Amino acid sequence: MSTHTQIEQLESAIHKRAQVLAExxxxxxxxxxxxxxxxxxxxxxxxxxxEIEMAKAEAEQEYRRIVQASEIKMQAELDQLRxxxxxxxxxxxxxxxxxxxxxxxxxxxxxxxxxxxxQIEDEALVVEVNHHDHALLAPQWEEIVKSVPDKQxxxxxxxxxxxxxxxxxxxxxxxxxxFEGLIARLEDELYQIITAQLFATAQGNSK
Numbered sequence: 001m002s003t004h005t006q007i008e009q010l011e012s013a014i015h016k017r018a019q020v021l022a023e024x025x026x027x028x029x030x031x032x033x034x035x036x037x038x039x040x041x042x043x044x045x046x047x048x049x050x051e052i053e054m055a056k057a058e059a060e061q062e063y064r065r066i067v068q069a070s071e072i073k074m075q076a077e078l079d080q081l082r083x084x085x086x087x088x089x090x091x092x093x094x095x096x097x098x099x100x101x102x103x104x105x106x107x108x109x110x111x112x113x114x115x116x117x118x119q120i121e122d123e124a125l126v127v128e129v130n131h132h133d134h135a136l137l138a139p140q141w142e143e144i145v146k147s148v149p150d151k152q153x154x155x156x157x158x159x160x161x162x163x164x165x166x167x168x169x170x171x172x173x174x175x176x177x178x179f180e181g182l183i184a185r186l187e188d189e190l191y192q193i194i195t196a197q198l199f200a201t202a203q204g205n206s207k
Contacts, residue, residue: 089194106140109133109136110144112177113127113166113177114148117153119175120170120173122172124151125154125168125169126170127153127156127167128159128160128166129160129162129166130159130160130164133164137155138155162178164178165177165180165182166178
């Protein structure tokens with residue numbers, strides 16, 4: 001074999017070896033590239049998921065804040081409405097009681113007195129009324145106290161500053177059947193009734 005032929009064979013072998021090495025490096029580089037791209041896509045997906053979760057959390061927090069603010073505002077408006085309704089009912093009640101003074105008021109005073117007297121165990125009772133009602137009751141007092149024969153009832157000359165009604169007291173107890181006392185006891189009940197009605201209305205409108 002000539003020297004020229006040997007050189008050509010050597011060059012061919014070197015060329016093939018270089019081609020194999022180049023293809024091997026190229027394949028490894030391609031695999032590394034694909035791995036890097038896959039890892040990058042995975043990191044990007046995780047980042048997007050985190051950002052989506054963060055956005056959802058922020059949106060949920062903002063929604064809750066808006067709902068809470070709306071509920072607080074609605075509660076304040078309902079409280080104002082309840083208060084206005086309560087004051088309106090009490091105002092009408094006062095007007096009704098004042099009208100009674102022109103008609104059957106004396107009978108109403110007697111009923112308030114008898115009811116209170118029967119609730120107190122003590123025998124000696126003192127009855128207090130305002131100046132106007134004292135003038136109504138005094139002329140009939142001896143007849144009125146016959147309704148509670150087991151009690152010793154005194155109509156006090158010390159006048160109440162109430163709109164009307166009676167206050168009956170003994171040594172350790174008193175029953176306030178003045179208009180102001182009666183309405184004060186009714187306020188909680190009225191407030192509960194008004195609240196229940198408003199709540200029922202609100203539920204009905206939300207359906």
